[in-house]
Amino acid sequence: MSLLTIILNIFLPPLAVxxxxxxxxxxxxxxxxxxxxxxxxxxxxxxVNQ
Structure with a gap:
């Protein structure tokens, strides 16, 4: 999981998914x-994004 994905998971979960x-x-x-x-x-x- 990249740093960008982790940041998006925290701040904008639907966008990350x-x-x-x-x-x-x-x-x-x-x-x-x-x-x-x-x-x-x-x-x-x-x-979901593991």
Missing amino acids: FLKHGLGTTFLISLLLTLIGWIPGVIHAFV
């Missing part, structure tokens, strides 16, 4: 979790 996986269910889940709460979005981004 989008850059790795594109538009799809993973991106939508990340967007929903980030809207519900920032921490769940960050955790999901780190798990």
